Amino acid sequence: MAYNLLKGKKGIIFGALDEKSIAWRTALRCHEESAQLVLTNAPVALRMGEINKLAEEVKAPVIGADVTSMEDLKKLFEESMKHFGGGIDFVLHSIGMSLNVRKGKSYTEIDYEWNKKTLDISAMSLHRVLRTAWDMDALNEGASVVALTYIAAQRVFPDYNEMADAKALLESVARSFGYNYGMKKKVRVNTVSQSPTRTTAGSGVKGFDGFITYAEKMSPLGNASADECADYCVTLFSDLTKMVTMQNLFHDGGFSSIGVTEAVINQMEK
Ligand code: NAI
Numbered sequence: 096m097a098y099n100l101l102k103g104k105k106g107i108i109f110g111a112l113d114e115k116s117i118a119w120r121t122a123l124r125c126h127e128e129s130a131q132l133v134l135t136n137a138p139v140a141l142r143m144g145e146i147n148k149l150a151e152e153v154k155a156p157v158i159g160a161d162v163t164s165m166e167d168l169k170k171l172f173e174e175s176m177k178h179f180g181g182g183i184d185f186v187l188h189s190i191g192m193s194l195n196v197r198k199g200k201s202y203t204e205i206d207y208e209w210n211k212k213t214l215d216i217s218a219m220s221l222h223r224v225l226r227t228a229w230d231m232d233a234l235n236e237g238a239s240v241v242a243l244t245y246i247a248a249q250r251v252f253p254d255y256n257e258m259a260d261a262k263a264l265l266e267s268v269a270r271s272f273g274y275n276y277g278m279k280k281k282v283r284v285n286t287v288s289q290s291p292t293r294t295t296a297g298s299g300v301k302g303f304d305g306f307i308t309y310a311e312k313m314s315p316l317g318n319a320s321a322d323e324c325a326d327y328c329v330t331l332f333s334d335l336t337k338m339v340t341m342q343n344l345f346h347d348g349g350f351s352s353i354g355v356t357e358a359v360i361n362q363m364e365k
Contacts, residue, residue, distance in 0.1 A: 100129075102129040105181070105184050106186060107134075108125070109162065111136060111189075112136065112146075113145045115293060116295070117292060121187055124322070130185070162223065165223060169227055171227075172227055181235075186224065186228070188243070191296045193213045195210060195256060196300070200256075221269060224240075229279075239331055240269075240285070241328050245262050246351055248262035248343075252306070254300055265286060273340050286343045290348060292318070292321050292324070313353050314348035314349050314353065
């Protein structure tokens with residue numbers, strides 16, 4: 096069901112790789128709610144070609160940008176503003192990549208050069224995006240920026256590896272830039288801490304099947320799906336949440352407030 100919540104709003108969506116991506120699901124929901132969109136991803140991801148299907152569906156141009164390149168980001172914002180004929184109302188940062196996880200290094204033996212790249216792609220990229228918009232005055236008054244994160248920023252999930260540190264940094268950037276952009280232009284910056292979700296990035300975590308089943312049993316409402324995450328992001332982009340900023344918002348079916356559930360106790364007693 097659509098409510099026209101984003102009528103007249105213009106947004107940039109980072110990170111739609113394939114139809115399972117949280118960014119993909121969010122682009123579809125934003126379109127349903129009448130937003131105008133620009134889609135972006137790293138040039139290497141665009142070569143897969145999948146995103147063109149989404150672009151057609153949501154009637155959006157695709158502009159390539161490696162999120163670690165200030166030059167790419169400047170071009171992306173310039174072209175987006177030209178396309179929209181003005182400023183931007185919302186941004187979804189749905190980007191994550193761990194080189195050490197990909198290359199099979201455990202947390203205690205990470206390669207620091209790869210770690211720098213992981214932190215740059217997965218966390219400081221939010222700073223780069225906000226800084227680019229700040230320098231160009233690209234965001235409209237009251238605009239909303241959302242980045243996706245995971246509860247490994249607060250608690251230990253061993254196989255999440257260096258991404259736990261990346262998410263902690265990402266959440267901190269959201270708060271710190273949220274302060275500055277809020278003071279300057281009432282721009283809101285929040286992170287949404289999502290349940291484990293079967294996507295390309297999600298499934299890269301070792302032992303993901305056990306992980307997702309455990310989270311399901313530990314959440315009174317069960318795991319939140321990518322489509323449900325998209326719904327939540329739509330509310331954050333809308334004017335209904337105008338006073339929400341600098342928050343890490345759990346979208347996890349209650350997982351973050353649970354000590355233990357009966358389902359897990361029963362499993363232990365077997
Ligand atoms: P995904 O693999 O579909 O999306 C990750 C995206 O990051 C891809 O589109 C990829 O091309 C993009 N990316 C990687 N390097 C980039 C670069 N240098 N420049 C621009 N884009 C780049 O996976 P998913 O799950 O949709 O991930 C989206 C976000 O949600 C990530 O931040 C992830 O950490 C977060 N998240 C995912 C959960 C899960 O279980 N899937 C749970 C909680 C948060």
